[in-house]
Amino acid sequence: MNAHLARLHQIASQPxxxxxxxxxxxxxDGLDVALCRLTGHGPGTELELEQFRTVPYSDDTRARIRTVFAKEQVSLEYLTLLNPWLGSLHAGAVLQCLREWNIAPEEIDLVASHGQTIYHAPQHQHSHPDFQLNATLQLGDGDHVAVGTGIITLSDFRQKHVAAGGEGAPLAAYGDFLLLSSPDEERLLLNLGGIANFTYLPRAGGDASSAFSTDTGPGNTLLDATVRAFRPGLQYDEDGRLAAAGRVHQGLLAALLAHPFFVAPLPKTTGPELFNTDYLTEAQQRSGTITLPLDDTLATLAEFSAMGVARAVEAAFAERLAPTAIYTSGGGAHNPVLMAALKRHLSLADFAPTDTLGVPGDAKEAILFAVLANEAVAGQPVAIGAGRQRVPAVSMGKISFPG
Ligand SMILES: Nc1ncnc2c1ncn2[C@@H]1O[C@H](COP(=O)(O)OP(=O)(O)OP(=O)(O)O)[C@@H](O)[C@H]1O
Ligand SMILES: CC(=O)N[C@H]1[C@@H]2OC[C@@H](O2)[C@@H](O)[C@@H]1O[C@H](C)C(=O)O
Structure with a gap:
């Protein structure tokens, strides 16, 4: 037997x-690196987050990714070069973290590498009628991560989801279901990243077929892009200070919300391919707000993100009360203006960070991929959302051996 296969068999058999x-x-902003000890698999999975660090991207790395990121037309040569380059960069970041943590690569069983989403093209969003399909592309080749670290690596998690009928995202529901279901309450887990999404979790032991996750629209992506455009040098509106000084412009808000995405059935996904500065400029033109001051624009964009979330929650729970326990994660949870808007729109809910459940919000998505890799080698396809379109029961991740 191939020695790596034997090692993988042994890893899969460990408790x-x-x-x-x-x-x-x-x-x-950087690469999130979460060292997880996962005991067991399936709904009984236990997580111990041993270490977590975000290895910041340099300006050069950000610039290289932005050369192709969410763009319809790019240099194919550049894209080809970026794929192994990012894989090697991510391998280097893993080795750097292991050195800092005083852990040898041999002490790690697996790396679970999401890669960098470069383009997300669900059928409802892309513009090519010749292709009646969903597609999504992540770069950062898994073989480069495996060879660079010497650790068996699982990568490219989203393709199986697409192949089985999903949009390749959000995958959060699969990990949330395994780690964060509770017998005591139904939960909404709200991640406020560049794009916002939530997972609905029924009570543990209840009807797993009703668990699902969906994107809701922009989280921080339009806020960040606007700050970067008006204030070069700033990456985002720290603590929502600029937005807090502004006022929501109802005309611009209505123009931003006037897109079919907000009335499309759940679950659905999106990305900066749609929600970008062109989207904002177009909404400003329609509402006559091109000259709106930066602080008012940011206040309106924060309200827009919150209303996207509120509309998706309303759509998901049109026939009954939505769960009142909402656990937040992602960088937007640190933005008080966004959080205040959410609390206004979902006034019956109690908000708490996922940290209170033992899962630090900033680490949650990196942990998700560790959980998916754990299931792929030791568990079963994660069966949730049955009966709902676009939530296939699959195990995810492609396996790369280091030699
Ligand atoms: N103190 C803060 N004040 C305001 N906004 C903040 C703060 N800290 C983080 N953010 C926001 O969070 C963003 C980073 O969020 P996060 O790391 O969750 O995004 P991501 O993981 O890249 O997104 P996605 O989940 O879409 O992949 C920043 O760009 C910024 O907009
Ligand atoms: C295609 C893609 O990379 N989507 C991301 C993105 O970031 C947030 C949101 O859009 C979510 O759908 C997804 O990531 C998380 C980890 C997910 O799949 O659940």
Whole structure:
């Protein structure tokens, strides 16, 4: 037997595994590195987050990714070069973290690498009628991560989801279901990243077929892009200070919300391919607000993100009360203006960070991929959302051996 296959067999048979989850989201702030000890698999999975660090991206790395990120037309040569380059960069980041944590690569069982989403093209969003299909592309080749770290690596998690009828996202529901279901309450887990999404979790032991996750629209992506455009040098509106000084412009808000995405059935996904500065400019033109001051624009964009969330929650729970326990994660949870708007629109809910459930919000998505890798080697396809379109019961991740 191939020695790596034998090692993988042994890893799959262990009672627990040490898995490094890697995630780099749409905000391009850096690579999230979560060293997880996962005991068991399936709904009984126990997580111990041993270490977590975000390895910041340099301006050069950000610039390289932005050269192709969410763009319809790019240089194919550049894209080809970026794929192994990012894989090697991510491998280097893993080794750097392991050195800091005083852990040898041999002590790690698996790396679970999401890669960098470069383009997300669900059928409802892309513009090519020749292709009646969903597609999504993540770069950061898994073989490069495996060879660079010497650790068996699972990567490219989203393709199986697409192949089985999903949009390739959000995958959050699969990990949330395994780690965060509670017998005591139904939950909404709200992630406020570049794009916002939520997972609905029925009570543990209840009807798993009703669990699902959906994107709701922009989280921080339009806020960040606007700050970057008006204030070069700033990456985002820290603590929502600029937005807090502004006022919501109802005309611009209505123009921003006038898109079919907000009335499309759940679950659905989106990305900065749609929600970008062109989207904002077009809404400003329609509402005559091109000259609106920056603080008012940001206040309106925060309200827009919150209303996207509120509309998706209303759509999901049109026939009954929505769960009142909402647990937040992602960078937007640190934005008080966004949080205040959410609390106004979902006034019956109690909000708490996922940290109170033992899952630090900033690490949650990196942990998700460690959990998916754990299921792929030791568990079963995660069966949730049955009967709902676009929530296939699959195990995810492609396996790369280091030699
Ligand atoms: N103190 C803060 N005040 C305001 N906004 C903040 C603060 N801290 C983080 N953010 C916001 O959170 C963003 C980073 O969020 P996060 O890391 O969750 O995004 P991501 O993982 O890249 O996104 P996605 O989930 O879409 O992939 C920043 O770009 C910023 O907009
Ligand atoms: C295609 C893609 O990378 N989507 C991301 C993005 O960032 C947030 C939102 O849009 C979510 O759908 C997804 O990531 C998380 C980890 C998910 O799949 O659940």
């Amino acid at each position: 627990s595994r040490r898995i490094i989850g890697l995630m780099s989201g749409t905000s391009l």
